[in-house]
Amino acid sequence: MRGKIIENVTIMTKMMLQMVVKEGYRCIDATTGNGHDTKFLSDIVGPEGMVYGFDVQEQAIEMTKAQLEDRSNYKLICDGHQNMETYIDGPVDFVIFNLGYLPKADKTITTLKETTLEAIEASLRLLKTHGILWVVVYPGHDEGAEESEALDIYLKGLNQKDYSVMKSSFINQRNNPPYIMAIEKKC
Ligand SMILES: C[S@@+](CC[C@H](N)C(=O)[O-])C[C@H]1O[C@@H](n2cnc3c(N)ncnc32)[C@H](O)[C@@H]1O
Numbered sequence: 001m002r003g004k005i006i007e008n009v010t011i012m013t014k015m016m017l018q019m020v021v022k023e024g025y026r027c028i029d030a031t032t033g034n035g036h037d038t039k040f041l042s043d044i045v046g047p048e049g050m051v052y053g054f055d056v057q058e059q060a061i062e063m064t065k066a067q068l069e070d071r072s073n074y075k076l077i078c079d080g081h082q083n084m085e086t087y088i089d090g091p092v093d094f095v096i097f098n099l100g101y102l103p104k105a106d107k108t109i110t111t112l113k114e115t116t117l118e119a120i121e122a123s124l125r126l127l128k129t130h131g132i133l134w135v136v137v138y139p140g141h142d143e144g145a146e147e148s149e150a151l152d153i154y155l156k157g158l159n160q161k162d163y164s165v166m167k168s169s170f171i172n173q174r175n176n177p178p179y180i181m182a183i184e185k186k187c
Pocket of ligand 1: 030031032033034035036037038054055056057060079080081082098099100101102103109110111112115
């Protein structure tokens with residue numbers, strides 16, 4: 001029997017990654033956490049592609065490394081995503097952010113609106129034309145609510161000639177469920 005499809009942001013993200021990301025792409029996972037998205041991206045881009053993964057927690061980098069094992073198509077960086085341009089030059093095809101804190105870990109180590117906005121701006125500079133930025137936003141905790149508000153203001157302000165910006169949310173779910181912001185760089 002067919003499984004659930006429009007169920008949550010994780011399923012939607014996987015579907016989109018399978019549709020959009022291709023072999024040989026250069027991608028950034030701006031918040032590796034447990035490494036699930038990094039591994040998924042590494043599987044898709046294959047040996048000719050590259051996935052750069054950022055996290056501020058050594059624990060997250062180690063968990064991600066354990067998932068990727070001896071592949072050669074990734075680089076993990078234990079630093080804030082706001083510094084991504086220090087490590088990556090040249091255009092990238094795809095950037096993903098899964099905001100918030102690592103589940104079952106220290107909830108005080110969470111993404112913050114100031115550094116998230118800096119990193120989003122850096123991502124838009126690094127993206128190539130028709131590159132995609134995918135941001136999963138968690139407004140259900142205090143920092144996340146502020147981050148969500150700041151992101152909304154910033155992304156609504158992007159010129160529509162230069163960027164397409166889409167917000168995708170589960171409008172019948174209770175308790176501020178996570179939602180997705182998807183941005184395509186048009187030129
Ligand atoms: C929701 S988790 C990511 C989950 C991950 N995508 C996965 O598949 O398991 C958010 C992560 O962002 C990290 N983080 C917080 N601030 C950051 C920053 N400035 N730069 C990079 N990572 C950050 C946290 O340490 C945490 O691991």
